[in-house]
Amino acid sequence: EVQLVESGGGLVQPGRSMKLSCAASGFTFSDYYMAWVRQAPKKGLEWVASISYEGSSTYYGDSVKGRFTISRDNAKSTLYLQMNSLRSEDTATYYCARQILRVYLGYFDYWGQGVMVTVSS
Amino acid sequence: DIQMTQSPSSMSASLGDTVTINCLASQDIGNYLSWYQQKPGKSPKLMIYGATNLEDGVPSRFSGSRSGSDYSLTINSLGYDDEGIYHCHQYYEYPPTFGGGTKLELK
Numbered sequence A: 001e002v003q004l005v006e007s008g009g010g011l012v013q014p015g016r017s018m019k020l021s022c023a024a025s026g027f028t029f030s031d032y033y034m035a036w037v038r039q040a041p042k043k044g045l046e047w048v049a050s051i052s053y054e055g056s057s058t059y060y061g062d063s064v065k066g067r068f069t070i071s072r073d074n075a076k077s078t079l080y081l082q083m084n085s086l087r088s089e090d091t092a093t094y095y096c097a098r099q100i101l102r103v104y105l106g107y108f109d110y111w112g113q114g115v116m117v118t119v120s121s
Numbered sequence B: 001d002i003q004m005t006q007s008p009s010s011m012s013a014s015l016g017d018t019v020t021i022n023c024l025a026s027q028d029i030g031n032y033l034s035w036y037q038q039k040p041g042k043s044p045k046l047m048i049y050g051a052t053n054l055e056d057g058v059p060s061r062f063s064g065s066r067s068g069s070d071y072s073l074t075i076n077s078l079g080y081d082d083e084g085i086y087h088c089h090q091y092y093e094y095p096p097t098f099g100g101g102t103k104l105e106l107k
Helices: none
Strands: A003-007 A010-012 A018-025 A033-039 A045-051 A058-060 A068-073 A078-083 A092-102 A105-111 A115-119 B004-007 B010-013 B019-025 B033-038 B045-049 B062-067 B070-075 B084-090 B102-106
Touching: A003 A092, A018 A033, A018 A092, A018 A115, A033 A068, A033 A078, A033 A105, A045 A068, A045 A078, A045 A092, A058 A068, A105 B033, A105 B045, B004 B084, B010 B019, B019 B033, B019 B084, B019 B102, B033 B062, B045 B062, B070 B084
Parallel strands: A010 A115, B010 B102
Antiparallel strands: A003 A018, A018 A078, A033 A045, A033 A092, A045 A058, A068 A078, A092 A105, A092 A115, B004 B019, B019 B070, B033 B045, B033 B084, B062 B070, B084 B102
16 A cells, blocks of 8 residues: 655745655665645645656756755655745645656646644744 | 645535536646545545546446636446545645535435
């Protein structure tokens, strides 16, 4: 059974940093692109970042580019999101998602339960 | 960025009804469209990919279609378990974008 379990969220002050983790199981982690998608309270879904199989290629949304870094450790089957210079508008539930590649983008076939990040003083 | 305009933003229907949710892409995205169902407090669940392909385990009451840049999700024989928010998503080009969501409630 595919499982994605996020951790590391919570309350953080504006300008500070936070690192999210996503532990994957039930599939060969290195065979899939992975992504982070977020959802602000009562809002729609927003793609944040994606990473290739070995981590050599990364892609970011404009709203987080230069502040967030996606990475992965295939030996640990774990996906990460390092978030720096956090802003109030980064407040959201962050989902880890497995990405099925079609050409060079893809849809998300499995999602974690999500982790809440609140940026506030 | 490609804009995905979903309609309606919310709707109410009765048990057994057939409902259709629409998503209009601002430019050609081919069949690179997926649909997700999200229940309150839960993560999204993939329902349809490639505009018309039913994900494994999803009831055949759900179907997807395309007419040009207009994409539709149709649910037949509506049941209480179908309540939730439905999101469309284009994965034709970066950045991948989502529609604003359609909240479906049963009367």
